[in-house]
Amino acid sequence: MAAPRQASVDKRRLILDAAVRVFARQGFHMCRVSDIADEAGVAYGLVYHYFQSKDQVLDTLFLERWDVLLDAIRETDAHDIPARQKLEAIAGFIIDSYRHDPDLMKVIIVEVTRAANSFGAAHLGKITEAYGLIQGVVEKAQQSGEFRTEIPAEFAAATFYGALEQVLTGWIFGTLEEGEDAYDRAKAHLVETISDGLAA
Incomplete structure (x- = not known):
């Protein structure tokens, strides 16, 4: 039963780690949520599953x-x-x-x-x-x-x-x-x- 929760945590962490790289490279105001999704290798909608916005x-x-x-x-x-x-x-x-x-x-x-x-x-x-x-x-x-x-x-x-x-x-x-x-x-x-x- 713990495996799905672990996968959920890993996806969230994957998105956060990708965001660090994108924000550092492009600057927060110059990037889009889609840039974070691309960097993380996940679907665009998955970012919004965990976070309401890039803010x-x-x-x-x-x-x-x-x-x-x-x-x-x-x-x-x-x-x-x-x-x-x-x-x-x-x-x-x-x-x-x-x-x-x-x-x-x-x-x-x-x-x-x-x-x-x-x-x-x-x-x-x-x-x-x-x-x-x-x-x-x-x-x-x-x-x-x-x-x-x-x-x-x-x-x-x-x-x-x-x-x-x-x-x-x-x-x-x-x-x-x-x-x-x-x-x-x-x-x-x-x-x-x-x-x-x-x-x-």
């Missing part, structure tokens, strides 16, 4: 990945380790997400988090939730004396995430050097820049 496909891709990010930040913050190590883990998670699936990260950044007049506005609450979790890391470090208090935690969190997103944008548009060494250097440089600036 819903993009929403699903964003929310899936963003919820994983939020969970990763919460899990990291739950550990009794210095804030610097927490920021290293968060930066590492985001950069490794790009390393392992650059097309998906390109879609999320270009089509959602930087799309202030469309999807970014619609998901602003979800996006700022990540800032809030990072802000919590900084606030606890300020209370313990690890980070100085002159810099508002909210500003520090926005700066940390903004720097991360800007580095990813540089890789997406080819303005920053990519590669395994570059990814590792970016993790170290980002954390050094923010943590050393906040250090008590």
Whole structure:
């Protein structure tokens, strides 16, 4: 009895994975649902069986990945380790997400988090939730004396995430050097820049 359900899940995943490739290659606004169907090798109508529109496909891709990010930040913050190590883990998670699936990260950044007049506005609450979790890391470090208090935690969190997103944008548009060494250097440089600036 489980086989039909498994097939259903696989088809939905097939469509989502195809959408990532199409959105990354053509841009969300330049593609059609039929392009996603062709990429997935499924009938046009099957996409509408699982999703009402290509907007819903993009929403699903964003929310899936963003919820994983939020969970990763919460899990990291739950550990009794210095804030610097927490920021290293968060930066590492985001950069490794790009390393392992650059097309998906390109879609999320270009089509959602930087799309202030469309999807970014619609998901602003979800996006700022990540800032809030990072802000919590900084606030606890300020209370313990690890980070100085002159810099508002909210500003520090926005700066940390903004720097991360800007580095990813540089890789997406080819303005920053990519590669395994570059990814590792970016993790170290980002954390050094923010943590050393906040250090008590």
